[in-house]
Amino acid sequence: MVTGLIGRTAGRLLVPFIFIFGFYIVAHGHLSPGGGFQGGAVIATGVALVLVCYYYRECMEHFIEAKNFKLIESAGLILFICTALAGLVLASGFFFNWLNASGGLFGNAVEYGANVGDLFTAGIIPVLNFAVGIEVFGGLSVVLLYMFAGLKETTKEEDDAEPHNFAQTEELP
């Protein structure tokens, strides 16, 4: 399994923009269409592109470990539940929007009706969006990594050592 130079270079160029676009979808979930699930899936697409462009073993050795993605996924779900539980502790109930219009983080007051859109509004909704985005990103990446780990793929050195596999099979009587 060889990905050529063109594929690798294009993937390396595209991956940061895919990550930024996914982060934008997650962060603007309360202003524009999108949200945690969609943005997390977009970010996981970038991880899939990295895995396709580079060898699985290279990814494991250099910058990706499946263990870290498991931690990321669990952290996302825990952040989601803790934000919801904080509403029970600090305000009146589970999933209460205790950050809305409080002046703190994401607590700016919103103008009613049609407005330009302020990123720091909507209380716990952006926090929950980020939590779900982190969880979906980690979860889909873990699935991809486990499925790639199940593949029996050759390394670049093995491919270079035996470049004529197809020709040899054709010459059999």
Next chain:
Amino acid sequence: MARCSVPPKLAIFLIIAVTLILLLPAFGLSFGHPLASGTDQYYIDHSQEQTGSNNVVTAIVFDFRGFDTLGEATVLFIAVLGVAMFFRRTH
């Protein structure tokens, strides 16, 4: 195993025909006019002032129906757990 007395092609044709006959009244229904629209109109009118979110869909998914999203996130977590168990390395 019981033998099928009706030919399979005829059985498939009968199933499709009966389904179409039963679906015919559904084409007469008008779209977009539900009988009870009180909850919908409440969300459209009040979601911005109650949650501060410009996006009504996000306001419903993450605030009014937060338990649903919690369940979705948990289902995704359990699905990933299942995949991780299925593809685990056995040493």
